[in-house]
Amino acid sequence: MTPAVSPADAPRPSGTALRLDGATFAYGHTAALADITVSVEPGQAVALIGPNGAGKSTLLKGVLGLLPLVAGSMEILGEPRSRVDRSAVGYLPQSDDLDPEFPVSLRQVVMMGRYRSIGWFRAPGRADRAAVDAALDAVGLQDRARDRFGTLSGGQQQRGLLARALASEPRLLLLDEPFNGLDQVNRDALIETVMLLKARGVAVLVSTHDLELARQVCDRVLLLNGTQVAYGDRDEVLTLDNVQRTFREVQVELDEHTFVTPGHDGH
């Protein structure tokens, strides 16, 4: 694992990476996630935690501009949504719906992260290839670069998509359930990459079911259940009471309470 970007090129973040004030996002005419107020600084990682349907993905899609903001306000990197440089926001979608037979190499997939900055009608240049190399190095997949994407294991595909998000050299990175179905090796590799990005001043939003993981990589936690249950420093927010309020209606998730009780970390 080597840094994706040398210190000289590292993004020089200034100001708040993401600010939401009473933000409400909607699918069609239905509010899917209401009244979110958070402020994320560069170098911070925020875990989005809540049961299925709580609005974790909705929040990420709202920040990406894929869902309309119907109330409240949103500022990304100090700009309103419409004026944000698209390549400054990286996104790691859930990868399970990609066609494994699709004829693209890992390298080509990572290059897709550069397309916004390359622009229409133009081919990748030297700087783009260098950024792709750096991103592949950062996730430890340089040796698989020429392989077809579909031949990678699930965990490697996930890291490959992370490399695509990194290739645009984002200052705000959104990760949607990045640890689902990962084995220990890929999980550790992903955690290491996220820690590295934080150290370089990238702000990270991670949606996850995994409270243990939230403890390992995130400084702050946003508990969601259709609306904001709590937001703040990890240790202050992850209380038994808060987590109970977040997961109250979901039978299956009740067992997960044991994860947050002090002294019961485990998996």
Next chain:
Amino acid sequence: MAELFLTPFALPFMARALLVLAVLGVAAGTVGVLVNLRGWEFTSDGLVHAVFPGVAIGFVFGGATGLFAGAMIAALVAAVLLTMVTRRAATSDAAIAIVLTAMFSVGIIVVSRQSNYAGQLEALLFGRVLTISADEVLHTLLICAGAVLLLLLTLKEQVFRAFDPNGNSAAGYRPFLLDLVLNLAIALVVVAASSAVGNLLVLAVLIVPAALARLLSDRLVLLFPLAALAAILAAWVGLSISFAGSLRGGVNLPAGATVVAVLVLGYVVALAVRLGIDRSRPRPDSTPAGGA
């Protein structure tokens, strides 16, 4: 061999036929790769049928020149409509099926008002590549160039969208715009093919070469030349066989249909070879299962 595969093309009408089919092969092969990657075979079918009334009306009122003009107007309208329909309708297959059958019947009704109805319908559906004029060759060339240009100018974004539509939208690309450009490129190929291979056989030229190329390679950059090459080879071999059969064998082999038959035969052979290779070589266990 030379007598079978080379001599016929000394005749001007055979040379024109080969040229027009080769140009069409390059355009249809290139655009077809994206159709294949998007899984848009059925949408393309809808587009093909929707262009038909334009072809028919243009032909009835303006002859061979009117055919291109009518097809072009219908193609533009159909591309926009289809892009909108497939984005809004929940069950887009039903929407496409309704649009395509409705448009197709309009075309048939228009043609059926002509005298010599059967002959003209046949020409529109299956083409008349052997009686194509020099003007029509030029038209085909220009329209094909337009289709390829639309695709090349948006190629990297189109491939991105085909591979990962959600990631593509998240990166800020507008799905409607990319889909419209691709539908326009397909529609242009359909128009270009109208007089040469006809409205029904164009689908084969659009879909089979790309499907064949995917059997031969899983490298994106190779798919485009492979698909084009397959289409050109099929045109050459098909025209030769059709010529030999009709003039010397005493079997009347329609040129357009013979070319498509050769193309499909090539696909079947490639499929058999591919299955043979896959069976004799154990899959690496990191390869996820999935259809071709």
